[in-house]
Amino acid sequence: MYAVEVRNVTVKLGGREVLSDITFSVKDGEFVTIMGPNGAGKTTLLRTILGLVRPSKGSVKVYGVNPQERPGEVRKMIGYVPQKEAISADIPIRVIDVVLMGTLIRKGVPRYPSGEDIRVAMDALRIVGMEWAWNKRFGELSGGQQQRVLIARSIATRPRLLLLDEPLTGVDATAQAMIAEFLSHIKGKGITVIMVTHDVNPVSHLSDKIMVLNRRVVAFGRPTEVLRHEVLIKVYGEGIRVYDEHPCPVVVTGDTHHG
């Protein structure tokens, strides 16, 4: 069964073509990493899968459901971790309230947490090793800790599909390794994961497939098929370096993310 099927999708934003004729599918339980330079349309692709962006051409299905036709049904199946830059971290919101957000939005008004909601939120924090911070201000945490809390929020909703937008950006190598470990745990539970990243190396060994995106699909396949100099040079130019390492090649793009 396919978790996500994207067929000939073209997306225009403000009259500009951001994604062009995108076709790919992700099987249930797969871990797919999407890489590409700034402005490649990675975030737009995630937002199209969520149904937040309407394609001008083509179709998207999430577990057989079109997100444009039945957005509520699709969003109940998806956990989403947005880019940290989109979050107002200076708001004095507590960590537990951030995690509860995922559960409460799916409840009716007034959205007040039950004891069970709090237990589920604490379990999610425990999975990412952040239960000690439940009463702390979200803004007090480091970038890596904030990402772990956002991952906890998404897994507290018990998603079938997890979409992550640049969860490794702005966090140090130790935190990246920790996040990769949680994602491995999530993959082990059979949750389908689609992750957008600039730095593929921390998660390439977890990835069943990697997509190189630059407004169109440049390559899509197993890591050893995609992480090759002759493939990546088409997107990143001559500066790209690929080192053959076990279990996956290591890529040095020299590309940085600017939010």
Added chain:
Amino acid sequence: MVSPLSPVFLKAYLSMILLGAIALSGVLAFLRGVAYLPAEASHAALGGVSIATLVTYVFGLETDPLLWAVAFSVASCLLVAYAGKHGGPERLNAALAGSLAVSVSIYAAVRAVVPAEMRVVMDTYLVSDILLISLKDLLQLTAVVAVVTAIFAVFYNELIYVCFDPEGAEALGLNIGLYDYLLFLLIGLAGATAAKSVGSLLVFALVLAPAATAREVAGSIKSFFAITFALTVALGYVGLALSAAANWPASGSIAVLTSSAYLLTLVVKSLAGRRMP
């Protein structure tokens, strides 16, 4: 000296509690990143009151200025929200400035043509004093604050989510457009009410200064709201006591206290920060 237990002061004590509730709109504005909006909304009320005055002057129709003030403030805030939704922060700020300019221009133009006794009503929305609130005003303010508080209590979480992480909230299925408009509507209602209570010029000091002070010390969103409410009411009562004792203007005394509290908090925080290793 007027007795602090006279009816004038008793109405002012009740008004301060209402003003404490109105000041919570300042917290919402800070959280949403539109700190100037309550002040803009209260200035928009000037435009509404001016139109009400003009209608009375030209057509002889008696209308309630507060209704016009509320309508203008709410419409102005919703316009700003619309601009932000369709053009981002830059268009939002431009709409904020434009709306303020239009309201103040209407006020200035109408003020130039109506007779002096009509100007008095208009001017109470620009500069007023909490001791001038009548029983009818108090009842009207109570009704508006009750509506704002009820909506706020029911949709508290949604309003916070829209401020904290709109993209994540939308992906989780929240209609963020709807709740963003609701947030701006609440600020509009509060802005008009604040203009009626203390005049739009003092909204910065009486509505925004307590929220700005609380922002410096609050450890959570709930304490941000609680400290803002407590500060507004407490400093309001101290200001009223000073006014009674020294025969100073009440709203002016309260404004000096709230502004001083903010400056003092900044100084104390700065000194405490220097002492940290």
